[in-house]
Amino acid sequence: MKEVIIATKNPGKAKEFEHIFASRGITVRTLLDFPEIADVEETGTTFEENAILKAEAVSRLLNKMVIGDDSGLIVDALDGRPGIYSARYAGEHKNDQENTDKVLRELAGVSEADRTARFYCALAVALPNQEVITVSGTCEGRILEERRGSNGFGYDPVFYVPEKGLAMAELPSSEKNKISHRANALKKLDTVLDSILERANQS
Numbered sequence: 001m002k003e004v005i006i007a008t009k010n011p012g013k014a015k016e017f018e019h020i021f022a023s024r025g026i027t028v029r030t031l032l033d034f035p036e037i038a039d040v041e042e043t044g045t046t047f048e049e050n051a052i053l054k055a056e057a058v059s060r061l062l063n064k065m066v067i068g069d070d071s072g073l074i075v076d077a078l079d080g081r082p083g084i085y086s087a088r089y090a091g092e093h094k095n096d097q098e099n100t101d102k103v104l105r106e107l108a109g110v111s112e113a114d115r116t117a118r119f120y121c122a123l124a125v126a127l128p129n130q131e132v133i134t135v136s137g138t139c140e141g142r143i144l145e146e147r148r149g150s151n152g153f154g155y156d157p158v159f160y161v162p163e164k165g166l167a168m169a170e171l172p173s174s175e176k177n178k179i180s181h182r183a184n185a186l187k188k189l190d191t192v193l194d195s196i197l198e199r200a201n202q203s
């Protein structure tokens with residue numbers, strides 16, 4: 001059975017990776033399956049650097065291929081914030097609800113046209129003794145004034161997706177997983193993933 005390990009402790013991301021990889025017949029394991037592995041410190045200054053830190057640290061520990069995901073929300077009117085600090089925007093305790101409230105507060109009074117934003121996802125694939133590979137994907141949208149929908153995680157209830165006419169959290173997961181920043185990054189791995197997996201499952 002083909003398997004990939006994702007260096008994430010975020011249950012929302014884990015679910016999306018499980019869903020996306022299931023369609024390729026690949027089983028996903030995440031750090032939720034390895035509670036003994038400590039948090040990797042995200043000391044990078046870019047999404048890519050943090051994705052590499054997570055992938056390489058866990059790949060070294062398990063001596064296996066590991067994918068790291070570092071992602072977040074970039075709001076133009078906030079000079080790109082929360083950006084790489086998306087998970088901890090309202091404090092170290094990482095609370096989606098509070099993070100979203102903080103963005104809504106900071107955007108109070110900003111017109112619809114100026115509420116443009118995008119989700120960004122950097123993925124790093126680390127294989128023992130090989131060069132790490134990184135790809136990225138984005139998803140363009142706008143920040144709503146109020147929450148809509150209850151699917152997804154994080155900022156999804158306030159992220160409006162113009163091409164769908166709905167908030168991200170109003171989309172069923174099957175739809176989000178076709179258009180999301182994470183899905184778009186994974187598409188870029190498509191061509192290399194099969195050969196990577198073959199090597200990874202041999203070692």
Ligand SMILES: O=c1[nH]c(=O)c2ncn([C@@H]3O[C@H](COP(=O)(O)OP(=O)(O)OP(=O)(O)O)[C@@H](O)[C@H]3O)c2[nH]1
Nearest residue numbers: 008009010069070071072073086087153154155156
């Ligand atoms: O509404 C959202 N829909 C998404 O699809 C999405 N993807 C990322 N995010 C936000 O960005 C942070 C990532 O930060 P992050 O990459 O450091 O992950 P994390 O700390 O949650 O888990 P880990 O993977 O590091 O273990 C998350 O917590 C969320 O706030 C999203 N929000």
Ligand SMILES: [Mg+2]
Nearest residue numbers: 010042070087
């Ligand atoms: Mg994190």
